[in-house]
Amino acid sequence: MEKINLARKLGQFSAHWQPKIIAELNGQQVKLVKIKGGFVWHHHEHEDEMFLVVHGSFRMELRDRTVELREGDMIVVPRGVEHRPVADEECSLLLFEPASTVNTGSAGGERTVPQPERI
Amino acid sequence: MEKINLARKLGQFSAHWQPKIIAELNGQQVKLVKIKGGFVWHHHEHEDEMFLVVHGSFRMELRDRTVELREGDMIVVPRGVEHRPVADEECSLLLFEPASTVNTGSAGGERTVPQPERI
Numbered sequence: 001m002e003k004i005n006l007a008r009k010l011g012q013f014s015a016h017w018q019p020k021i022i023a024e025l026n027g028q029q030v031k032l033v034k035i036k037g038g039f040v041w042h043h044h045e046h047e048d049e050m051f052l053v054v055h056g057s058f059r060m061e062l063r064d065r066t067v068e069l070r071e072g073d074m075i076v077v078p079r080g081v082e083h084r085p086v087a088d089e090e091c092s093l094l095l096f097e098p099a100s101t102v103n104t105g106s107a108g109g110e111r112t113v114p115q116p117e118r119i
Numbered sequence: 120m121e122k123i124n125l126a127r128k129l130g131q132f133s134a135h136w137q138p139k140i141i142a143e144l145n146g147q148q149v150k151l152v153k154i155k156g157g158f159v160w161h162h163h164e165h166e167d168e169m170f171l172v173v174h175g176s177f178r179m180e181l182r183d184r185t186v187e188l189r190e191g192d193m194i195v196v197p198r199g200v201e202h203r204p205v206a207d208e209e210c211s212l213l214l215f216e217p218a219s220t221v222n223t224g225s226a227g228g229e230r231t232v233p234q235p236e237r238i
Contacts, residue, residue, distance in 0.1 A: 001181070001200065006191045025167035025195045026217050028147060048144035062120070072125045076144050081120065096215055098145050 006032065006054055010092050012119050017111055019095060019103055021118040031095040031116060033103075038086040042107035049077045049097045056091030060084075125151065125173055129211050131238050136230055138214060138222055140237040150214040150235060152222075157205040161226035162198070168216045169195045175210030179203075 009022050009032055016036045023030040035058060051060070052074040060067045060075055061084040067075055077083045085093075104112045128141050128151055135155045142149040154177060170179070171193040179186045179194055180203040186194055196202045204212075223231045 001186075001194065001196065003186050003188055004193045004195075006193070023169065023193070023195050025169055025197075025215065026147065028145065028215070030169065030193075030215070050142065050144055050149065067120075067122050069122055074123045074125070074142070074149075075120065076123075076142050077120065078144075096144070096147070096149070 006094065009119055010034070010054070013117075016090070017103070018113055019116045021116050024099065027099055028096060029099050029101070029116075031097070032119075033093050033095060034090055035085055035087045035093060036090045039084055040104055040107045040109060040111060041082055041084045042105035043082045044077075044079050044097075044101060044105040046079055047098045047101045047105075048079050049101060050095065051075050051077070051085070052094040052096070054092040054094050056087065056089055058085055058087035058091040058093070061086055125213065128238055129153070129173070132236075135209070136222070137232055138235045140235050143218065146218055147215060148218050148220070148235075150216070151238075152212050152214060153209055154204055154206045154212060155209045158203055159223055159226045159228060159230060160201055160203045161224035162201045163196075163216075163220055163224040165198055166217045166220045166224075167195055167197050168220060169193060169214065170204070171213040171215075173211040173213050175206065175208055177204055177206035177210040177212070180205055 019031040019033040138150040138152040
């Protein structure tokens with residue numbers, strides 16, 4: 001039961017689209033991820049996913065609209081909803097999602113991180 | 120599926136120790152709470168609880184030690200562990216916890232908020 005500092009944890013990695021687990025509770029995981037550029041379109045069959053902007057900004061593309069998010073903004077993408085995060089500049093996000101969540105969801109492919117590192 | 124801005128939500132209430140629900144996902148709730156002064160000693164029988172400091176600072180008193188937390192710090196208090204948050208000045212926290220979690224846990228009493236408001 002240690003204090004976790006987000007900035008310090010973010011200083012421990014630099015690769016984009018590689019989520020890192022920083023805490024677990026109630027079967028859920030708290031992750032940090034740095035993103036830049038566009039991800040793959042995907043959805044999660046069984047998991048709702050929460051994104052909170054820690055630094056920077058990004059946009060969440062949905063099939064019918066796009067939501068722009070800045071530092072201090074968050075969004076919950078319900079299970080089954082296709083989404084694609086895109087960041088023009090590097091953006092740091094805190095994710096809150098079930099431990100079963102795989103980053104690429106339905107899409108799979110080379111950008112999948114099956115076992116995120118715990119930092 | 121709307122964007123949620125933490126600062127804007129925090130501007131919608133002022134009472135201390137009155138958690139507000141701002142999102143729900145996977146049976147979990149995301150809450151905001153403003154605290155000042157000391158709370159009651161309590162634990163949660165079945166719920167792990169996460170606290171992330173959005174503004175200000177507070178200390179989490181545990182039976183064997185105290186953890187000081189500032190903006191950008193978080194801590195997970197596992198189920199069964201007695202704790203008591205204390206803030207000398209007003210502090211705003213984001214909480215992640217199961218929907219079943221009641222603020223005073225094992226302690227009950229007059230500071231219990233059985234049905235937090237959703238904002």
